Amino acid sequence: MEKNLWKHIETVRTQSPLVHNITNFVVMNNTANALLAVGASPIMAHAHPEVQDMVSICQALVINIGTLNDYWVRSMLLAAEKANQLGKPWVLDPVGAGATNYRNHTLSALLSYKPTVIRGNASEILALAKANTTPTKGVDSTAESSEAIEAAKLIAEKYDTLVCISGKTDIIVGKGAIISLDNGDALMTKVTGLGCSATAVIGAFIAAIDNKLEALTAATALFSICGQLAAKQSAGPGSLQVNLLDKLHNISEEEFWQTLKIA
Amino acid sequence: MEKNLWKHIETVRTQSPLVHNITNFVVMNNTANALLAVGASPIMAHAHPEVQDMVSICQALVINIGTLNDYWVRSMLLAAEKANQLGKPWVLDPVGAGATNYRNHTLSALLSYKPTVIRGNASEILALAKANTTPTKGVDSTAESSEAIEAAKLIAEKYDTLVCISGKTDIIVGKGAIISLDNGDALMTKVTGLGCSATAVIGAFIAAIDNKLEALTAATALFSICGQLAAKQSAGPGSLQVNLLDKLHNISEEEFWQTLKIA
Amino acid sequence: MEKNLWKHIETVRTQSPLVHNITNFVVMNNTANALLAVGASPIMAHAHPEVQDMVSICQALVINIGTLNDYWVRSMLLAAEKANQLGKPWVLDPVGAGATNYRNHTLSALLSYKPTVIRGNASEILALAKANTTPTKGVDSTAESSEAIEAAKLIAEKYDTLVCISGKTDIIVGKGAIISLDNGDALMTKVTGLGCSATAVIGAFIAAIDNKLEALTAATALFSICGQLAAKQSAGPGSLQVNLLDKLHNISEEEFWQTLKIA
Numbered sequence: 001m002e003k004n005l006w007k008h009i010e011t012v013r014t015q016s017p018l019v020h021n022i023t024n025f026v027v028m029n030n031t032a033n034a035l036l037a038v039g040a041s042p043i044m045a046h047a048h049p050e051v052q053d054m055v056s057i058c059q060a061l062v063i064n065i066g067t068l069n070d071y072w073v074r075s076m077l078l079a080a081e082k083a084n085q086l087g088k089p090w091v092l093d094p095v096g097a098g099a100t101n102y103r104n105h106t107l108s109a110l111l112s113y114k115p116t117v118i119r120g121n122a123s124e125i126l127a128l129a130k131a132n133t134t135p136t137k138g139v140d141s142t143a144e145s146s147e148a149i150e151a152a153k154l155i156a157e158k159y160d161t162l163v164c165i166s167g168k169t170d171i172i173v174g175k176g177a178i179i180s181l182d183n184g185d186a187l188m189t190k191v192t193g194l195g196c197s198a199t200a201v202i203g204a205f206i207a208a209i210d211n212k213l214e215a216l217t218a219a220t221a222l223f224s225i226c227g228q229l230a231a232k233q234s235a236g237p238g239s240l241q242v243n244l245l246d247k248l249h250n251i252s253e254e255e256f257w258q259t260l261k262i263a
Numbered sequence: 264m265e266k267n268l269w270k271h272i273e274t275v276r277t278q279s280p281l282v283h284n285i286t287n288f289v290v291m292n293n294t295a296n297a298l299l300a301v302g303a304s305p306i307m308a309h310a311h312p313e314v315q316d317m318v319s320i321c322q323a324l325v326i327n328i329g330t331l332n333d334y335w336v337r338s339m340l341l342a343a344e345k346a347n348q349l350g351k352p353w354v355l356d357p358v359g360a361g362a363t364n365y366r367n368h369t370l371s372a373l374l375s376y377k378p379t380v381i382r383g384n385a386s387e388i389l390a391l392a393k394a395n396t397t398p399t400k401g402v403d404s405t406a407e408s409s410e411a412i413e414a415a416k417l418i419a420e421k422y423d424t425l426v427c428i429s430g431k432t433d434i435i436v437g438k439g440a441i442i443s444l445d446n447g448d449a450l451m452t453k454v455t456g457l458g459c460s461a462t463a464v465i466g467a468f469i470a471a472i473d474n475k476l477e478a479l480t481a482a483t484a485l486f487s488i489c490g491q492l493a494a495k496q497s498a499g500p501g502s503l504q505v506n507l508l509d510k511l512h513n514i515s516e517e518e519f520w521q522t523l524k525i526a
Numbered sequence: 527m528e529k530n531l532w533k534h535i536e537t538v539r540t541q542s543p544l545v546h547n548i549t550n551f552v553v554m555n556n557t558a559n560a561l562l563a564v565g566a567s568p569i570m571a572h573a574h575p576e577v578q579d580m581v582s583i584c585q586a587l588v589i590n591i592g593t594l595n596d597y598w599v600r601s602m603l604l605a606a607e608k609a610n611q612l613g614k615p616w617v618l619d620p621v622g623a624g625a626t627n628y629r630n631h632t633l634s635a636l637l638s639y640k641p642t643v644i645r646g647n648a649s650e651i652l653a654l655a656k657a658n659t660t661p662t663k664g665v666d667s668t669a670e671s672s673e674a675i676e677a678a679k680l681i682a683e684k685y686d687t688l689v690c691i692s693g694k695t696d697i698i699v700g701k702g703a704i705i706s707l708d709n710g711d712a713l714m715t716k717v718t719g720l721g722c723s724a725t726a727v728i729g730a731f732i733a734a735i736d737n738k739l740e741a742l743t744a745a746t747a748l749f750s751i752c753g754q755l756a757a758k759q760s761a762g763p764g765s766l767q768v769n770l771l772d773k774l775h776n777i778s779e780e781e782f783w784q785t786l787k788i789a
Contacts, residue, residue: 026555096569237772300716313625
């Protein structure tokens with residue numbers, strides 16, 4: 001699969017899939033920009049009378065519960081139901097799973113519509129598996145990615161989905177496969193919503209590529225590699241956010257292969 | 264009119280008009296920053312109990328339906344009604360017109376309050392004229408600006424308004440006039456919400472300048488020229504967003520005249 | 527107190543307090559990034575079923591009424607009530623106070639929960655004190671900081687709170703103390719929401735530091751100094767926003783002391 005990763009990046013650029021996002025207020029701008037930078041076409045819409053129409057015209061759906069409320073939860077459920085019905089791929093970002101009962105209940109309802117991919121930090125994946133013995137610290141993780149592997153296996157099995165545990169090492173779990181990606185940079189944790197942007201980019205890749213495990217791996221590798229390359233040029237988190245969007249847009253095949261650390 | 268364009272840019276800087284925006288979640292930050300960069304003073308407010316009060320204290324209103332829902336549609340209608348009542352100029356950005364029935368119905372209701380200017384891409388303008396034979400691709404245009412000229416003429420006539428069709432060439436249509444502006448850069452389509460920011464800047468210009476056709480032309484020229492100049496300095500869409508705001512703030516008269524391509 | 531200011535900046539970096547923000551749509555991204563840049567951990571949540579749970583797990587609360595509506599006002603009241611009940615510090619940013627009756631009523635209700643700090647521009651502080659004889663121009667101030675000192679004294683007394691009047695000179699008023707900070711740069715007024723970000727940073731400092739007057743002073747000094755240093759390197763407001771986040775992250779003790787102007 002490794003040799004296909006760059007090809008998938010080019011496929012997204014060529015196909016420019018339309019990706020429907022129901023995400024949180026904090027990251028909407030960055031998320032849309034990350035999608036544009038990798039060559040996809042973002043749309044954001046959540047009104048109940050139109051949300052299922054939008055799912056119908058898009059190639060994938062991204063749901064992120066960061067700043068949920070009752071109206072938005074209903075939008076998410078309508079959209080996930082439609083994606084499930086139409087067999088369209090969708091990705092779930094369980095922001096703050098385990099922090100409140102309200103988030104846990106919302107996530108249970110969403111999981112019934114079988115997301116194609118779930119991407120979260122270790123604390124969130126542990127919480128999703130109800131195996132969370134690590135106290136959640138708001139939306140940031142207090143656990144290491146490796147601790148959450150068993151939880152991810154459980155979730156992958158139970159919901160027939162792929163799981164990406166983000167962290168210092170990103171770990172992808174599903175269908176018997178475990179893939180580790182050792183790219184990224186610590187400065188990325190000082191920019192809000194980079195995880196949310198990574199989730200949206202995964203949406204673009206599962207929209208355009210049939211092999212969902214390869215799509216998830218290519219998206220995750222691309223995002224972490226671009227973050228790592230961008231961090232090298234950055235004086236702090238402000239410039240990292242800017243340089244990351246530039247790099248998602250202009251990364252070369254050579255840069256990709258020279259930076260990739262996969263196992 | 265051409266010779267007045269720079270004077271109008273200076274008028275906005277001097278008068279610093281207060282511009283009320285009811286816009287989408289994705290672009291609120293950029294939109295406010297674009298308004299500040301050209302010298303205007305942005306306000307964003309949508310609560311039903313105050314939205315008409317805000318229209319009363321502002322010099323112009325900007326309505327953008329990007330992430331509408333029932334509450335926000337009601338806010339937009341209340342604001343447009345008040346602007347119409349008080350004779351205050353307002354600009355409409357029909358994001359995603361034609362994509363869903365919900366958007367089309369909302370736009371019909373808004374149009375009854377006679378916007379001073381409508382700014383959209385070719386697909387949106389075609390959809391507004393119900394002459395849309397081009398399938399809409401989410402919020403991005405699949406049609407060329409030139410195809411939408413007849414549609415724009417119809418709308419300009421029917422609603423007694425000015426229309427700006429954004430695209431590779433920006434085309435301004437109204438009261439027998441057709442103006443083409445050939446500035447901008449392809450990289451601008453890789454930054455989310457630049458069209459929405461252009462619409463907000465138009466709001467600032469129709470707030471401060473009596474001749475609305477000249478105001479619209481000056482705003483559109485300024486935005487596209489700054490985008491073009493900023494793109495030259497930018498490694499990708501991240502830096503373009505930053506450089507565009509800088510250029511809107513510090514563009515010189517010489518740069519403006521040397522870059523302008525108007526016909 | 528002056529000699530403690532840098533120590534407090536380091537305390538925030540070390541403790542990384544969790545700060546709950548209920549703020550406006552325009553600035554959510556920047557606000558979260560400003561908190562991360564100073565070393566804090568932001569969370570944004572407003573759903574009625576979870577908002578009090580979130581207050582419980584956080585070390586401080588930030589309330590900013592920029593883009594309020596009925597749902598959000600209720601969120602703010604629930605959160606402020608809980609913070610008050612649990613004795614958690616919280617900061618109020620009364621954006622647009624005096625612009626509409628709706629804002630004034632909302633602020634009266636919030637003030638009953640006794641914010642630890644109120645930070646606003648001179649017009650807003652005057653409006654809060656119902657001593658506002660200066661017409662409000664939207665969300666920007668038309669009054670000088672110094673005119674609002676008497677108003678700030680009244681508020682500080684009446685609500686047993688600290689007040690920070692932001693402006694060319696930032697003035698901190700409370701418990702008999704008046705502190706002036708003469709840092710910052712005029713270009714900062716051309717970036718949207720820097721005041722809102724300053725308020726959030728105050729939230730991080732009152733979360734981590736017991737002496738609230740020193741916490742407020744350290745936060746305000748840090749933000750204005752970083753803005754001043756960032757402005758020197760910036761071609762316009764776009765790059766200022768980026769450079770400010772970088773500087774909040776990487777400012778050195780030497781830069782801090784060399785730039786500080788306190789009286």
